[in-house]
Amino acid sequence: MLTDITLGQYFPGSSFLHRLDPRTKLLGTIIFVAGIFLAESPAAYGLLAAFAAFGIVLSGVPVRLVLRSLRPLWFIILITVLIHVFSTPGTVIYALGPLTATMEGVRQGALMAARLVFLIAMSSLLTFTTSPIVLTDGIERLLNPFRRLGLPAHELAMMMTIALRFIPTLLEETDRIMKAQMARGADFTSGNIVKRARNMVPLLVPLFISAFRRADELAVAMEARCYRGGENRTRMKELRFAVRDGVAFAAVLALLAILGALKWNVPLS
Amino acid sequence: MSIVLKDVSYVYMPGTPYERAAVRDVSLTVAPGEFVGIIGHTGSGKSTLVQHMNGLLRPTKGVVEVDGVNLAAKGEAARLARRKVGMVFQYPEHQLFEETVFDDVAFGPRNLGLDGDAVEERVRMALDFVGLDFAAFAKRSPFRLSGGQMRRVAIAGVVALRPAYLILDEPSAGLDPRGRDEIFAEVSRLHAATGTAVVLISHNMEEVARLVGRLVVMHDGAVSLDGPPREVFRRREALQAAGVDVPGVTALLGRLAARGLDVDDTALTVAEAATAIAAAVRRRGVC
Amino acid sequence: MGEMIKTINLRHSYPGPDGTEVVALEDISMTVNAGEFVAVIGANGSGKSTLAKHFNALLVPTGGECLVAGLSTTVSENVWPIRQKVGMVFQNPDNQIVAAVVEEDVAFGPENLGVPPAEIVARVAAALAAVGMEDYRHHGPHLLSGGQKQRVAIAGVLAMHPQCLVLDEPTAMLDPQGRGEVLATVARLNREEGITIIYITHFMEEAVTADRVVVLDAGRVAFSGPPAEVFCRVEALKALGLDAPLAAEVAVLLRAEGLAVPAAVITDAELAVALCP
Numbered sequence: 001m002l003t004d005i006t007l008g009q010y011f012p013g014s015s016f017l018h019r020l021d022p023r024t025k026l027l028g029t030i031i032f033v034a035g036i037f038l039a040e041s042p043a044a045y046g047l048l049a050a051f052a053a054f055g056i057v058l059s060g061v062p063v064r065l066v067l068r069s070l071r072p073l074w075f076i077i078l079i080t081v082l083i084h085v086f087s088t089p090g091t092v093i094y095a096l097g098p099l100t101a102t103m104e105g106v107r108q109g110a111l112m113a114a115r116l117v118f119l120i121a122m123s124s125l126l127t128f129t130t131s132p133i134v135l136t137d138g139i140e141r142l143l144n145p146f147r148r149l150g151l152p153a154h155e156l157a158m159m160m161t162i163a164l165r166f167i168p169t170l171l172e173e174t175d176r177i178m179k180a181q182m183a184r185g186a187d188f189t190s191g192n193i194v195k196r197a198r199n200m201v202p203l204l205v206p207l208f209i210s211a212f213r214r215a216d217e218l219a220v221a222m223e224a225r226c227y228r229g230g231e232n233r234t235r236m237k238e239l240r241f242a243v244r245d246g247v248a249f250a251a252v253l254a255l256l257a258i259l260g261a262l263k264w265n266v267p268l269s
Numbered sequence: 270m271s272i273v274l275k276d277v278s279y280v281y282m283p284g285t286p287y288e289r290a291a292v293r294d295v296s297l298t299v300a301p302g303e304f305v306g307i308i309g310h311t312g313s314g315k316s317t318l319v320q321h322m323n324g325l326l327r328p329t330k331g332v333v334e335v336d337g338v339n340l341a342a343k344g345e346a347a348r349l350a351r352r353k354v355g356m357v358f359q360y361p362e363h364q365l366f367e368e369t370v371f372d373d374v375a376f377g378p379r380n381l382g383l384d385g386d387a388v389e390e391r392v393r394m395a396l397d398f399v400g401l402d403f404a405a406f407a408k409r410s411p412f413r414l415s416g417g418q419m420r421r422v423a424i425a426g427v428v429a430l431r432p433a434y435l436i437l438d439e440p441s442a443g444l445d446p447r448g449r450d451e452i453f454a455e456v457s458r459l460h461a462a463t464g465t466a467v468v469l470i471s472h473n474m475e476e477v478a479r480l481v482g483r484l485v486v487m488h489d490g491a492v493s494l495d496g497p498p499r500e501v502f503r504r505r506e507a508l509q510a511a512g513v514d515v516p517g518v519t520a521l522l523g524r525l526a527a528r529g530l531d532v533d534d535t536a537l538t539v540a541e542a543a544t545a546i547a548a549a550v551r552r553r554g555v556c
Numbered sequence: 557m558g559e560m561i562k563t564i565n566l567r568h569s570y571p572g573p574d575g576t577e578v579v580a581l582e583d584i585s586m587t588v589n590a591g592e593f594v595a596v597i598g599a600n601g602s603g604k605s606t607l608a609k610h611f612n613a614l615l616v617p618t619g620g621e622c623l624v625a626g627l628s629t630t631v632s633e634n635v636w637p638i639r640q641k642v643g644m645v646f647q648n649p650d651n652q653i654v655a656a657v658v659e660e661d662v663a664f665g666p667e668n669l670g671v672p673p674a675e676i677v678a679r680v681a682a683a684l685a686a687v688g689m690e691d692y693r694h695h696g697p698h699l700l701s702g703g704q705k706q707r708v709a710i711a712g713v714l715a716m717h718p719q720c721l722v723l724d725e726p727t728a729m730l731d732p733q734g735r736g737e738v739l740a741t742v743a744r745l746n747r748e749e750g751i752t753i754i755y756i757t758h759f760m761e762e763a764v765t766a767d768r769v770v771v772l773d774a775g776r777v778a779f780s781g782p783p784a785e786v787f788c789r790v791e792a793l794k795a796l797g798l799d800a801p802l803a804a805e806v807a808v809l810l811r812a813e814g815l816a817v818p819a820a821v822i823t824d825a826e827l828a829v830a831l832c833p
Contacts, residue, residue, distance in 0.1 A: 133656055165656040168698040173363075179325045180364040183356040184426060185380025202376065205366035209412070214651045221652035224612050224644040225712065226636055226668040236663035236676040311701060311731045416600060443647075443728050445600040445758045447797035472731050514732050517761075517802040521824045528832040539802065543809030550815060550831060 015060040022138025038259040069124035084109035154230025272299040277331035291317040293490040306477040309487030310512035323354035355432030361423035371407040395429035417448035474516035567619030595763035598772030599797035643713030649705035659693040665716040683711040703734025720752035784820040803827040
């Protein structure tokens with residue numbers, strides 16, 4: 001059943017990471033990612049790994065779950081590794097026709113894989129510890145300053161909010177229409193791609209019509225509740241930075257500084 | 270020859286924190302030509318139960334047979350058996366998708382592999398049953414009809430499959446009194462004229478009481494009462510436990526009886542009730 | 557008591573698909589006083605929803621006038637004050653809840669009005685308490701029953717501190733339990749908070765407790781009056797495709813049988829009193 005799909009990957013909890021301001025987590029993740037690209041030496045990678053491990057422990061999210069979030073992307077990681085192994089010039093350790101694997105390639109590939117793993121793990125940690133609604137809110141506040149440049153920050157956030165609200169409703173509806181058409185002999189599972197695509201028409205047409213009808217009714221309901229865009233709007237929940245946000249920023253900035261120092265050989269004392 | 274459910278249980282999302290048993294050990298038989306009403310409050314499992322009757326849901330435990338064929342079996346026999354059971358979901362007009370009424374009603378028959386003439390004959394028959402004139406409606410877009418008409422086109426789309434058993438889940442939901450009366454009249458005409466067995470889920474106790482020959486009350490995933498409507502509606506405590514209202518007529522007669530009027534409380538229609546009340550009042554000799 | 561809503565020869569028409577004018581409402585003159593509970597009934601297509609949308613300036617008359625608390629809906633500066641004063645609840649519970657968390661949705665209206673955050677928190681709490689949904693403030697709306705969703709929708713309107721609530725067939729898609737919940741909530745808001753209610757429905761049982769009933773047919777007011785007067789016109793209601801309350805219908809049949817049943821009997825309780833004094 002379609003509604004069995006759990007949405008997003010928010011892992012409810014009240015850990016230090018859960019309680020951080022979403023803006024802190026968003027910016028922190030960005031800074032960490034910048035750090036990843038500064039890392040070159042094994043020491044730098046060790047530091048990143050330690051920091052990521054510490055974050056996971058602090059979040060209370062089971063390691064198993066974090067590792068599972070890597071699964072959909074293992075293929076990309078594999079391809080990246082292979083490209084590096086076979087395209088980096090250096091000491092040849094294995095030759096396959098015109099393709100040659102090099103020692104340097106293996107090292108490069110391993111480092112690239114590590115970078116990707118860190119990147120995915122940390123962004124998963126962000127979505128594990130932040131509910132989609134809070135995340136949307138954080139994105140809106142972060143983008144707000146760019147409104148003057150014409151960026152529709154409020155509208156983007158409202159779109160995300162409504163999408164989050166209606167995904168479960170539309171999934172339920174898909175399930176119901178699918179069953180109704182199957183009861184009339186529709187077949188969604190057999191045949192080649194062209195046939196299958198054509199067989200989706202009895203599902204997609206009603207779904208689109210329903211989505212448009214909902215959009216229409218929702219727009220009227222929003223207007224009736226005095227919605228007129230982001231101007232002069234207040235919010236019930238004010239985001240406020242707390243001491244823990246300061247601590248988190250300090251930690252992640254310190255990480256960035258150390259990685260920078262390692263890269264450019266700045267003495268650390 | 271019947272729909273037979275043997276010890277059917279169904280669990281939603283097994284193995285997750287959201288696990289919930291929607292149907293527990295239900296055994297039920299729907300005979301050909303029967304008119305069965307299923308009532309029960311929201312969440313009592315009635316919609317889940319009927320979705321087993323044409324194999325849309327597979328029981329977590331238990332067996333569903335249609336005319337002796339196990340629906341869970343693989344192969345042609347089970348597929349043909351599932352086709353004998355037509356299913357009209359809640360708000361069926363939301364499943365319309367074709368450009369014309371004709372094509373939408375023809376969707377099912379075409380999936381059965383029928384050809385041009387046979388399809389048209391099915392469409393004519395189905396539109397006739399739901400009270401829509403073929404000449405006037407066949408070429409129109411289903412999306413330009415009134416809500417009640419769209420609902421009837423959608424029901425015609427299922428009737429056109431000529432099911433031996435027709436299941437309707439809340440066919441009158443959201444319709445005004447006139448639309449509701451029309452839908453129920455068409456369903457009972459179909460039952461009378463073709464002998465199609467009908468399983469009707471409804472919150473509308475008046476209509477259920479008037480139409481069905483047998484009433485099944487669902488409570489907490491199980492069948493709590495099963496019998497002729499007159500008998501079921503007398504079991505007020507059991508109905509109350511199941512969270513089901515009695516028909517307005519029954520409630521009114523109960524209220525009069527509670528005030529001391531010695532009235533026969535088995536009436537199910539307004540006319541029957543008035544006759545019973547008048548008789549009781551005359552017997553008492555006051556008024 | 558002041559006039560909450562007043563329509564004067566209100567007419568609403570729009571161009572149809574073939575270019576001709578379609579008249580949805582014609583010559584509607586009605587007044588709803590502050591604190592009243594008025595039920596509007598009529599078959600599908602009688603114009604009840606179109607009329608409801610005029611009370612909140614979602615539609616404006618193409619002829620005549622619609623005044624809300626003395627403000628004309630055709631004056632564009634009046635639109636936002638009117639929408640704050642008159643809240644609307646619609647038929648489909650799913651399509652009027654904006655946010656993915658109950659309390660966020662209730663906060664939506666006050667946020668649009670620019671209410672300060674601390675006061676929004678207080679208003680949300682009070683509104684959810686008023687509809688008995690305070691335990692669900694952190695729930696996702698898709699996990700609620702139909703009746704609960706409609707109560708959330710009512711709370712979302714209440715948080716805007718309206719003087720009047722217009723409900724457009726709020727129970728049409730609900731089961732009997734949900735219908736009971738919504739009607740009880742609305743009746744209590746009218747009784748205890750003095751909020752004016754305009755309640756559109758085709759369930760006659762829901763209209764018998766109103767102060768006044770307006771019957772619409774084909775875009776016009778067919779007749780109106782206190783429920784006791786409107787609902788004893790069983791034949792007239794049936795001719796319009798509507799039901800009459802059961803007790804009124806039985807009373808008509810009993811009179812035909814020669815029993816003396818008073819004309820104003822429209823509820824089971826009244827019939828019981830009339831028959832068993």
